[in-house]
Amino acid sequence: MRVTAVALVPLAIAFVVALVSLLGKDYVATRTLLGQPLPALVMLLFILAGVYHMKLGMQSIIDDYIHSPKAKEFALRANLYFSISIGLACIYATLKLSFT
Amino acid sequence: MSLGAAVGRDAGFRLRHARGGRAVGAMADVELGRGRPDDRRPLSPHLQIYRPTLTMTMSIAHRITGVVLYLGTLLLAWFLIAASTSAEAFGVVSGFLDSILGRLILLGFTWALYHHLLGGIRHIIWDSGRGLEPREREWLVKATLIGGLVLTALTWILGLYVR
Incomplete structure:
Protein backbone atom coordinates (compact mmCIF):
# COMPACT_ATOMS: atom_id res chain seq x y z
CA MET A 1 0.00 0.00 0.00
CA ARG A 2 2.76 2.43 0.99
CA VAL A 3 4.91 1.61 -2.03
CA THR A 4 2.09 2.25 -4.50
CA ALA A 5 1.02 5.35 -2.55
CA VAL A 6 4.46 6.93 -2.85
CA ALA A 7 4.71 5.97 -6.52
CA LEU A 8 1.28 7.42 -7.18
CA VAL A 9 2.14 10.92 -5.94
CA PRO A 10 4.14 11.94 -9.05
CA LEU A 11 2.09 9.67 -11.33
CA ALA A 12 -1.22 11.19 -10.25
CA ILE A 13 0.14 14.71 -10.73
CA ALA A 14 1.37 13.77 -14.23
CA PHE A 15 -2.04 12.21 -14.89
CA VAL A 16 -3.87 15.40 -13.94
CA VAL A 17 -1.52 17.48 -16.10
CA ALA A 18 -2.25 15.16 -19.03
CA LEU A 19 -6.00 15.41 -18.39
CA VAL A 20 -5.89 19.19 -18.26
CA SER A 21 -4.00 19.33 -21.54
CA LEU A 22 -6.62 16.97 -23.03
CA LEU A 23 -9.51 19.21 -21.99
CA GLY A 24 -11.57 20.12 -25.03
CA LYS A 25 -9.22 18.32 -27.47
CA ASP A 26 -10.78 16.49 -30.40
CA TYR A 27 -10.37 12.84 -31.39
CA VAL A 28 -7.19 13.22 -33.46
CA ALA A 29 -5.43 15.49 -30.95
CA THR A 30 -6.28 13.14 -28.07
CA ARG A 31 -4.98 10.11 -29.95
CA THR A 32 -1.82 11.97 -30.93
CA LEU A 33 -1.05 12.97 -27.34
CA LEU A 34 -1.83 9.59 -25.73
CA GLY A 35 -0.05 7.74 -28.53
CA GLN A 36 3.32 9.30 -27.74
CA PRO A 37 5.76 7.11 -25.78
CA LEU A 38 6.14 9.25 -22.65
CA PRO A 39 2.44 10.02 -22.00
CA ALA A 40 1.58 6.39 -22.77
CA LEU A 41 4.24 5.13 -20.36
CA VAL A 42 3.08 7.49 -17.59
CA MET A 43 -0.50 6.37 -18.21
CA LEU A 44 0.47 2.68 -18.03
CA LEU A 45 2.43 3.17 -14.79
CA PHE A 46 -0.44 5.20 -13.34
CA ILE A 47 -2.95 2.47 -14.22
CA LEU A 48 -0.76 -0.33 -12.82
CA ALA A 49 0.06 1.42 -9.54
CA GLY A 50 -3.46 2.85 -9.26
CA VAL A 51 -5.27 -0.43 -9.80
CA TYR A 52 -3.06 -2.27 -7.32
CA HIS A 53 -3.44 0.54 -4.77
CA MET A 54 -7.23 0.65 -5.08
CA LYS A 55 -7.48 -3.13 -4.81
CA LEU A 56 -5.55 -3.04 -1.51
CA GLY A 57 -7.55 -0.05 -0.27
CA MET A 58 -10.92 -1.62 -1.00
CA GLN A 59 -9.69 -4.83 0.61
CA SER A 60 -9.03 -3.08 3.91
CA ILE A 61 -12.44 -1.40 3.74
CA ILE A 62 -14.07 -4.79 3.18
CA ASP A 63 -12.06 -6.27 6.06
CA ASP A 64 -13.23 -3.44 8.32
CA TYR A 65 -16.93 -3.34 7.52
CA ILE A 66 -18.07 -6.73 6.23
CA HIS A 67 -18.11 -9.33 8.94
CA SER A 68 -20.13 -12.26 7.61
CA PRO A 69 -17.62 -14.72 6.11
CA LYS A 70 -19.71 -15.45 3.01
CA ALA A 71 -20.33 -11.79 2.17
CA LYS A 72 -16.67 -11.00 2.83
CA GLU A 73 -15.51 -13.76 0.50
CA PHE A 74 -17.86 -12.49 -2.21
CA ALA A 75 -16.79 -8.87 -1.77
CA LEU A 76 -13.10 -9.73 -1.85
CA ARG A 77 -13.54 -11.70 -5.05
CA ALA A 78 -15.64 -8.96 -6.66
CA ASN A 79 -12.94 -6.45 -5.72
CA LEU A 80 -10.22 -8.60 -7.26
CA TYR A 81 -12.13 -9.22 -10.48
CA PHE A 82 -13.15 -5.57 -10.83
CA SER A 83 -9.59 -4.35 -10.28
CA ILE A 84 -8.07 -6.82 -12.75
CA SER A 85 -10.73 -6.14 -15.39
CA ILE A 86 -10.54 -2.37 -15.18
CA GLY A 87 -6.74 -2.50 -15.15
CA LEU A 88 -6.55 -4.75 -18.20
CA ALA A 89 -9.16 -2.70 -20.08
CA CYS A 90 -7.23 0.54 -19.48
CA ILE A 91 -3.87 -1.03 -20.35
CA TYR A 92 -5.25 -2.63 -23.51
CA ALA A 93 -6.80 0.64 -24.68
CA THR A 94 -3.63 2.63 -23.92
CA LEU A 95 -1.45 0.16 -25.85
CA LYS A 96 -3.89 0.17 -28.74
CA LEU A 97 -3.64 3.96 -28.91
CA SER A 98 0.13 3.67 -29.31
CA PHE A 99 0.17 0.88 -31.87
CA THR A 100 -2.67 1.68 -34.25
CA MET B 1 -28.78 11.47 34.20
CA SER B 2 -26.19 13.20 36.28
CA LEU B 3 -24.84 9.76 37.10
CA GLY B 4 -24.35 9.03 33.42
CA ALA B 5 -22.61 12.33 32.86
CA ALA B 6 -20.38 11.82 35.84
CA VAL B 7 -19.44 8.27 34.89
CA GLY B 8 -18.73 9.29 31.31
CA ARG B 9 -16.56 12.16 32.37
CA ASP B 10 -14.76 10.14 34.99
CA ALA B 11 -13.96 7.47 32.44
CA GLY B 12 -12.38 10.16 30.29
CA PHE B 13 -14.55 9.55 27.23
CA ARG B 14 -14.87 12.40 24.75
CA LEU B 15 -18.60 12.16 24.63
CA ARG B 16 -20.98 14.31 22.66
CA HIS B 17 -22.41 15.70 25.86
CA ALA B 18 -19.30 17.83 26.07
CA ARG B 19 -21.24 20.08 23.70
CA GLY B 20 -24.68 20.21 25.21
CA GLY B 21 -26.98 18.84 27.83
CA ARG B 22 -29.55 17.09 25.63
CA ALA B 23 -27.37 14.21 24.54
CA VAL B 24 -26.52 13.48 28.15
CA GLY B 25 -29.96 12.24 29.06
CA ALA B 26 -30.25 10.11 25.93
CA MET B 27 -26.83 8.66 26.51
CA ALA B 28 -27.51 7.85 30.11
CA ASP B 29 -30.71 6.02 29.15
CA VAL B 30 -28.90 3.90 26.61
CA GLU B 31 -25.69 3.36 28.43
CA LEU B 32 -26.89 2.50 31.90
CA GLY B 33 -28.62 -0.74 32.73
CA ARG B 34 -31.98 -0.34 34.45
CA GLY B 35 -31.76 -3.13 36.98
CA ARG B 36 -30.26 -3.49 40.39
CA PRO B 37 -27.81 -0.75 41.33
CA ASP B 38 -24.92 -3.13 40.62
CA ASP B 39 -26.02 -3.43 36.96
CA ARG B 40 -26.00 0.32 36.45
CA ARG B 41 -22.59 0.54 34.88
CA PRO B 42 -21.53 2.32 31.69
CA LEU B 43 -21.10 0.20 28.58
CA SER B 44 -18.38 0.63 26.01
CA PRO B 45 -19.08 3.76 23.94
CA HIS B 46 -19.76 3.43 20.22
CA LEU B 47 -18.33 5.58 17.46
CA GLN B 48 -21.58 7.54 17.17
CA ILE B 49 -21.31 9.07 20.60
CA TYR B 50 -17.76 10.31 20.26
CA ARG B 51 -17.62 14.01 19.59
CA PRO B 52 -16.60 14.21 15.92
CA THR B 53 -13.11 15.61 15.61
Missing part, protein backbone atom coordinates in the same frame (compact mmCIF):
# COMPACT_ATOMS: atom_id res chain seq x y z
CA LEU B 54 -11.54 17.08 12.49
CA THR B 55 -8.95 14.31 12.23
CA MET B 56 -11.69 11.66 12.50
CA THR B 57 -13.85 13.34 9.84
CA MET B 58 -10.87 13.64 7.52
CA SER B 59 -10.03 9.98 8.02
CA ILE B 60 -13.54 9.07 6.89
CA ALA B 61 -13.26 11.54 3.98
CA HIS B 62 -10.03 9.81 2.95
CA ARG B 63 -11.88 6.51 2.65
CA ILE B 64 -14.84 8.03 0.82
CA THR B 65 -12.64 9.81 -1.73
CA GLY B 66 -10.78 6.52 -2.17
CA VAL B 67 -14.02 4.73 -3.02
CA VAL B 68 -15.02 7.58 -5.35
CA LEU B 69 -11.72 7.26 -7.21
CA TYR B 70 -12.18 3.47 -7.33
CA LEU B 71 -15.45 4.00 -9.20
CA GLY B 72 -13.86 6.79 -11.24
CA THR B 73 -11.68 4.23 -13.01
CA LEU B 74 -14.84 3.23 -14.89
CA LEU B 75 -14.91 6.68 -16.46
CA LEU B 76 -11.19 6.49 -17.28
CA ALA B 77 -11.67 3.06 -18.88
CA TRP B 78 -14.64 4.34 -20.91
CA PHE B 79 -12.58 7.32 -22.10
CA LEU B 80 -9.51 5.26 -23.07
CA ILE B 81 -11.52 2.52 -24.77
CA ALA B 82 -13.54 5.06 -26.73
CA ALA B 83 -10.41 6.97 -27.80
CA SER B 84 -8.88 3.71 -28.99
CA THR B 85 -12.05 2.55 -30.78
CA SER B 86 -13.44 5.17 -33.17
CA ALA B 87 -14.21 8.85 -33.65
CA GLU B 88 -17.91 8.12 -33.04
CA ALA B 89 -17.27 6.37 -29.72
CA PHE B 90 -14.92 9.19 -28.68
CA GLY B 91 -17.55 11.75 -29.60
CA VAL B 92 -20.00 10.19 -27.15
CA VAL B 93 -17.53 10.35 -24.24
CA SER B 94 -16.24 13.83 -24.99
CA GLY B 95 -19.80 15.03 -25.51
CA PHE B 96 -20.65 13.75 -22.05
CA LEU B 97 -17.51 15.21 -20.46
CA ASP B 98 -18.15 18.57 -22.13
CA SER B 99 -21.69 18.77 -20.72
CA ILE B 100 -22.35 20.56 -17.46
CA LEU B 101 -22.96 17.25 -15.68
CA GLY B 102 -19.76 15.80 -17.13
CA ARG B 103 -17.78 18.86 -16.06
CA LEU B 104 -19.18 18.66 -12.54
CA ILE B 105 -18.27 14.98 -12.34
CA LEU B 106 -14.74 15.72 -13.55
CA LEU B 107 -14.47 18.58 -11.06
CA GLY B 108 -15.52 16.20 -8.30
CA PHE B 109 -12.98 13.58 -9.33
CA THR B 110 -10.23 16.21 -9.51
CA TRP B 111 -10.98 17.28 -5.96
CA ALA B 112 -11.27 13.67 -4.75
CA LEU B 113 -7.88 12.87 -6.30
CA TYR B 114 -6.11 15.85 -4.73
CA HIS B 115 -7.83 15.36 -1.38
CA HIS B 116 -6.90 11.68 -1.31
CA LEU B 117 -3.36 12.41 -2.54
CA LEU B 118 -2.68 15.01 0.17
CA GLY B 119 -4.36 12.77 2.76
CA GLY B 120 -2.00 9.99 1.72
CA ILE B 121 1.01 12.26 2.14
CA ARG B 122 -0.32 13.22 5.58
CA HIS B 123 -0.55 9.55 6.54
CA ILE B 124 3.00 8.95 5.34
CA ILE B 125 4.16 11.84 7.56
CA TRP B 126 2.22 10.42 10.53
CA ASP B 127 3.58 6.92 9.87
CA SER B 128 7.08 8.32 10.15
CA GLY B 129 6.19 9.40 13.69
CA ARG B 130 6.11 13.11 12.93
CA GLY B 131 3.32 15.66 13.20
CA LEU B 132 1.37 13.78 15.84
CA GLU B 133 1.22 16.47 18.52
CA PRO B 134 -2.29 17.95 18.90
CA ARG B 135 -1.47 21.28 17.29
CA GLU B 136 0.66 19.72 14.54
CA ARG B 137 -1.95 17.19 13.52
CA GLU B 138 -4.73 19.78 13.48
CA TRP B 139 -2.50 21.99 11.33
CA LEU B 140 -1.71 19.10 8.96
CA VAL B 141 -5.37 18.20 8.60
CA LYS B 142 -6.34 21.80 7.82
CA ALA B 143 -3.42 22.17 5.40
CA THR B 144 -4.47 19.09 3.41
CA LEU B 145 -8.14 20.12 3.46
CA ILE B 146 -7.41 23.61 2.13
CA GLY B 147 -4.62 22.34 -0.13
CA GLY B 148 -6.99 19.97 -1.91
CA LEU B 149 -9.46 22.76 -2.60
CA VAL B 150 -6.75 25.19 -3.75
CA LEU B 151 -5.11 22.65 -6.08
CA THR B 152 -8.50 21.77 -7.57
CA ALA B 153 -9.26 25.44 -8.21
CA LEU B 154 -5.79 26.07 -9.71
CA THR B 155 -6.08 23.03 -11.98
CA TRP B 156 -9.43 24.12 -13.34
CA ILE B 157 -8.47 27.76 -13.76
CA LEU B 158 -5.36 26.58 -15.63
CA GLY B 159 -7.32 24.04 -17.65
CA LEU B 160 -10.00 26.48 -18.73
CA TYR B 161 -7.42 29.21 -19.38
CA VAL B 162 -5.19 27.02 -21.56
CA ARG B 163 -8.24 26.00 -23.59
Whole structure:
Protein backbone atom coordinates (compact mmCIF):
# COMPACT_ATOMS: atom_id res chain seq x y z
CA MET A 1 0.00 0.00 0.00
CA ARG A 2 2.76 2.43 0.99
CA VAL A 3 4.91 1.61 -2.03
CA THR A 4 2.09 2.25 -4.50
CA ALA A 5 1.02 5.35 -2.55
CA VAL A 6 4.46 6.93 -2.85
CA ALA A 7 4.71 5.97 -6.52
CA LEU A 8 1.28 7.42 -7.18
CA VAL A 9 2.14 10.92 -5.94
CA PRO A 10 4.14 11.94 -9.05
CA LEU A 11 2.09 9.67 -11.33
CA ALA A 12 -1.22 11.19 -10.25
CA ILE A 13 0.14 14.71 -10.73
CA ALA A 14 1.37 13.77 -14.23
CA PHE A 15 -2.04 12.21 -14.89
CA VAL A 16 -3.87 15.40 -13.94
CA VAL A 17 -1.52 17.48 -16.10
CA ALA A 18 -2.25 15.16 -19.03
CA LEU A 19 -6.00 15.41 -18.39
CA VAL A 20 -5.89 19.19 -18.26
CA SER A 21 -4.00 19.33 -21.54
CA LEU A 22 -6.62 16.97 -23.03
CA LEU A 23 -9.51 19.21 -21.99
CA GLY A 24 -11.57 20.12 -25.03
CA LYS A 25 -9.22 18.32 -27.47
CA ASP A 26 -10.78 16.49 -30.40
CA TYR A 27 -10.37 12.84 -31.39
CA VAL A 28 -7.19 13.22 -33.46
CA ALA A 29 -5.43 15.49 -30.95
CA THR A 30 -6.28 13.14 -28.07
CA ARG A 31 -4.98 10.11 -29.95
CA THR A 32 -1.82 11.97 -30.93
CA LEU A 33 -1.05 12.97 -27.34
CA LEU A 34 -1.83 9.59 -25.73
CA GLY A 35 -0.05 7.74 -28.53
CA GLN A 36 3.32 9.30 -27.74
CA PRO A 37 5.76 7.11 -25.78
CA LEU A 38 6.14 9.25 -22.65
CA PRO A 39 2.44 10.02 -22.00
CA ALA A 40 1.58 6.39 -22.77
CA LEU A 41 4.24 5.13 -20.36
CA VAL A 42 3.08 7.49 -17.59
CA MET A 43 -0.50 6.37 -18.21
CA LEU A 44 0.47 2.68 -18.03
CA LEU A 45 2.43 3.17 -14.79
CA PHE A 46 -0.44 5.20 -13.34
CA ILE A 47 -2.95 2.47 -14.22
CA LEU A 48 -0.76 -0.33 -12.82
CA ALA A 49 0.06 1.42 -9.54
CA GLY A 50 -3.46 2.85 -9.26
CA VAL A 51 -5.27 -0.43 -9.80
CA TYR A 52 -3.06 -2.27 -7.32
CA HIS A 53 -3.44 0.54 -4.77
CA MET A 54 -7.23 0.65 -5.08
CA LYS A 55 -7.48 -3.13 -4.81
CA LEU A 56 -5.55 -3.04 -1.51
CA GLY A 57 -7.55 -0.05 -0.27
CA MET A 58 -10.92 -1.62 -1.00
CA GLN A 59 -9.69 -4.83 0.61
CA SER A 60 -9.03 -3.08 3.91
CA ILE A 61 -12.44 -1.40 3.74
CA ILE A 62 -14.07 -4.79 3.18
CA ASP A 63 -12.06 -6.27 6.06
CA ASP A 64 -13.23 -3.44 8.32
CA TYR A 65 -16.93 -3.34 7.52
CA ILE A 66 -18.07 -6.73 6.23
CA HIS A 67 -18.11 -9.33 8.94
CA SER A 68 -20.13 -12.26 7.61
CA PRO A 69 -17.62 -14.72 6.11
CA LYS A 70 -19.71 -15.45 3.01
CA ALA A 71 -20.33 -11.79 2.17
CA LYS A 72 -16.67 -11.00 2.83
CA GLU A 73 -15.51 -13.76 0.50
CA PHE A 74 -17.86 -12.49 -2.21
CA ALA A 75 -16.79 -8.87 -1.77
CA LEU A 76 -13.10 -9.73 -1.85
CA ARG A 77 -13.54 -11.70 -5.05
CA ALA A 78 -15.64 -8.96 -6.66
CA ASN A 79 -12.94 -6.45 -5.72
CA LEU A 80 -10.22 -8.60 -7.26
CA TYR A 81 -12.13 -9.22 -10.48
CA PHE A 82 -13.15 -5.57 -10.83
CA SER A 83 -9.59 -4.35 -10.28
CA ILE A 84 -8.07 -6.82 -12.75
CA SER A 85 -10.73 -6.14 -15.39
CA ILE A 86 -10.54 -2.37 -15.18
CA GLY A 87 -6.74 -2.50 -15.15
CA LEU A 88 -6.55 -4.75 -18.20
CA ALA A 89 -9.16 -2.70 -20.08
CA CYS A 90 -7.23 0.54 -19.48
CA ILE A 91 -3.87 -1.03 -20.35
CA TYR A 92 -5.25 -2.63 -23.51
CA ALA A 93 -6.80 0.64 -24.68
CA THR A 94 -3.63 2.63 -23.92
CA LEU A 95 -1.45 0.16 -25.85
CA LYS A 96 -3.89 0.17 -28.74
CA LEU A 97 -3.64 3.96 -28.91
CA SER A 98 0.13 3.67 -29.31
CA PHE A 99 0.17 0.88 -31.87
CA THR A 100 -2.67 1.68 -34.25
CA MET B 1 -28.78 11.47 34.20
CA SER B 2 -26.19 13.20 36.28
CA LEU B 3 -24.84 9.76 37.10
CA GLY B 4 -24.35 9.03 33.42
CA ALA B 5 -22.61 12.33 32.86
CA ALA B 6 -20.38 11.82 35.84
CA VAL B 7 -19.44 8.27 34.89
CA GLY B 8 -18.73 9.29 31.31
CA ARG B 9 -16.56 12.16 32.37
CA ASP B 10 -14.76 10.14 34.99
CA ALA B 11 -13.96 7.47 32.44
CA GLY B 12 -12.38 10.16 30.29
CA PHE B 13 -14.55 9.55 27.23
CA ARG B 14 -14.87 12.40 24.75
CA LEU B 15 -18.60 12.16 24.63
CA ARG B 16 -20.98 14.31 22.66
CA HIS B 17 -22.41 15.70 25.86
CA ALA B 18 -19.30 17.83 26.07
CA ARG B 19 -21.24 20.08 23.70
CA GLY B 20 -24.68 20.21 25.21
CA GLY B 21 -26.98 18.84 27.83
CA ARG B 22 -29.55 17.09 25.63
CA ALA B 23 -27.37 14.21 24.54
CA VAL B 24 -26.52 13.48 28.15
CA GLY B 25 -29.96 12.24 29.06
CA ALA B 26 -30.25 10.11 25.93
CA MET B 27 -26.83 8.66 26.51
CA ALA B 28 -27.51 7.85 30.11
CA ASP B 29 -30.71 6.02 29.15
CA VAL B 30 -28.90 3.90 26.61
CA GLU B 31 -25.69 3.36 28.43
CA LEU B 32 -26.89 2.50 31.90
CA GLY B 33 -28.62 -0.74 32.73
CA ARG B 34 -31.98 -0.34 34.45
CA GLY B 35 -31.76 -3.13 36.98
CA ARG B 36 -30.26 -3.49 40.39
CA PRO B 37 -27.81 -0.75 41.33
CA ASP B 38 -24.92 -3.13 40.62
CA ASP B 39 -26.02 -3.43 36.96
CA ARG B 40 -26.00 0.32 36.45
CA ARG B 41 -22.59 0.54 34.88
CA PRO B 42 -21.53 2.32 31.69
CA LEU B 43 -21.10 0.20 28.58
CA SER B 44 -18.38 0.63 26.01
CA PRO B 45 -19.08 3.76 23.94
CA HIS B 46 -19.76 3.43 20.22
CA LEU B 47 -18.33 5.58 17.46
CA GLN B 48 -21.58 7.54 17.17
CA ILE B 49 -21.31 9.07 20.60
CA TYR B 50 -17.76 10.31 20.26
CA ARG B 51 -17.62 14.01 19.59
CA PRO B 52 -16.60 14.21 15.92
CA THR B 53 -13.11 15.61 15.61
CA LEU B 54 -11.54 17.08 12.49
CA THR B 55 -8.95 14.31 12.23
CA MET B 56 -11.69 11.66 12.50
CA THR B 57 -13.85 13.34 9.84
CA MET B 58 -10.87 13.64 7.52
CA SER B 59 -10.03 9.98 8.02
CA ILE B 60 -13.54 9.07 6.89
CA ALA B 61 -13.26 11.54 3.98
CA HIS B 62 -10.03 9.81 2.95
CA ARG B 63 -11.88 6.51 2.65
CA ILE B 64 -14.84 8.03 0.82
CA THR B 65 -12.64 9.81 -1.73
CA GLY B 66 -10.78 6.52 -2.17
CA VAL B 67 -14.02 4.73 -3.02
CA VAL B 68 -15.02 7.58 -5.35
CA LEU B 69 -11.72 7.26 -7.21
CA TYR B 70 -12.18 3.47 -7.33
CA LEU B 71 -15.45 4.00 -9.20
CA GLY B 72 -13.86 6.79 -11.24
CA THR B 73 -11.68 4.23 -13.01
CA LEU B 74 -14.84 3.23 -14.89
CA LEU B 75 -14.91 6.68 -16.46
CA LEU B 76 -11.19 6.49 -17.28
CA ALA B 77 -11.67 3.06 -18.88
CA TRP B 78 -14.64 4.34 -20.91
CA PHE B 79 -12.58 7.32 -22.10
CA LEU B 80 -9.51 5.26 -23.07
CA ILE B 81 -11.52 2.52 -24.77
CA ALA B 82 -13.54 5.06 -26.73
CA ALA B 83 -10.41 6.97 -27.80
CA SER B 84 -8.88 3.71 -28.99
CA THR B 85 -12.05 2.55 -30.78
CA SER B 86 -13.44 5.17 -33.17
CA ALA B 87 -14.21 8.85 -33.65
CA GLU B 88 -17.91 8.12 -33.04
CA ALA B 89 -17.27 6.37 -29.72
CA PHE B 90 -14.92 9.19 -28.68
CA GLY B 91 -17.55 11.75 -29.60
CA VAL B 92 -20.00 10.19 -27.15
CA VAL B 93 -17.53 10.35 -24.24
CA SER B 94 -16.24 13.83 -24.99
CA GLY B 95 -19.80 15.03 -25.51
CA PHE B 96 -20.65 13.75 -22.05
CA LEU B 97 -17.51 15.21 -20.46
CA ASP B 98 -18.15 18.57 -22.13
CA SER B 99 -21.69 18.77 -20.72
CA ILE B 100 -22.35 20.56 -17.46
CA LEU B 101 -22.96 17.25 -15.68
CA GLY B 102 -19.76 15.80 -17.13
CA ARG B 103 -17.78 18.86 -16.06
CA LEU B 104 -19.18 18.66 -12.54
CA ILE B 105 -18.27 14.98 -12.34
CA LEU B 106 -14.74 15.72 -13.55
CA LEU B 107 -14.47 18.58 -11.06
CA GLY B 108 -15.52 16.20 -8.30
CA PHE B 109 -12.98 13.58 -9.33
CA THR B 110 -10.23 16.21 -9.51
CA TRP B 111 -10.98 17.28 -5.96
CA ALA B 112 -11.27 13.67 -4.75
CA LEU B 113 -7.88 12.87 -6.30
CA TYR B 114 -6.11 15.85 -4.73
CA HIS B 115 -7.83 15.36 -1.38
CA HIS B 116 -6.90 11.68 -1.31
CA LEU B 117 -3.36 12.41 -2.54
CA LEU B 118 -2.68 15.01 0.17
CA GLY B 119 -4.36 12.77 2.76
CA GLY B 120 -2.00 9.99 1.72
CA ILE B 121 1.01 12.26 2.14
CA ARG B 122 -0.32 13.22 5.58
CA HIS B 123 -0.55 9.55 6.54
CA ILE B 124 3.00 8.95 5.34
CA ILE B 125 4.16 11.84 7.56
CA TRP B 126 2.22 10.42 10.53
CA ASP B 127 3.58 6.92 9.87
CA SER B 128 7.08 8.32 10.15
CA GLY B 129 6.19 9.40 13.69
CA ARG B 130 6.11 13.11 12.93
CA GLY B 131 3.32 15.66 13.20
CA LEU B 132 1.37 13.78 15.84
CA GLU B 133 1.22 16.47 18.52
CA PRO B 134 -2.29 17.95 18.90
CA ARG B 135 -1.47 21.28 17.29
CA GLU B 136 0.66 19.72 14.54
CA ARG B 137 -1.95 17.19 13.52
CA GLU B 138 -4.73 19.78 13.48
CA TRP B 139 -2.50 21.99 11.33
CA LEU B 140 -1.71 19.10 8.96
CA VAL B 141 -5.37 18.20 8.60
CA LYS B 142 -6.34 21.80 7.82
CA ALA B 143 -3.42 22.17 5.40
CA THR B 144 -4.47 19.09 3.41
CA LEU B 145 -8.14 20.12 3.46
CA ILE B 146 -7.41 23.61 2.13
CA GLY B 147 -4.62 22.34 -0.13
CA GLY B 148 -6.99 19.97 -1.91
CA LEU B 149 -9.46 22.76 -2.60
CA VAL B 150 -6.75 25.19 -3.75
CA LEU B 151 -5.11 22.65 -6.08
CA THR B 152 -8.50 21.77 -7.57
CA ALA B 153 -9.26 25.44 -8.21
CA LEU B 154 -5.79 26.07 -9.71
CA THR B 155 -6.08 23.03 -11.98
CA TRP B 156 -9.43 24.12 -13.34
CA ILE B 157 -8.47 27.76 -13.76
CA LEU B 158 -5.36 26.58 -15.63
CA GLY B 159 -7.32 24.04 -17.65
CA LEU B 160 -10.00 26.48 -18.73
CA TYR B 161 -7.42 29.21 -19.38
CA VAL B 162 -5.19 27.02 -21.56
CA ARG B 163 -8.24 26.00 -23.59
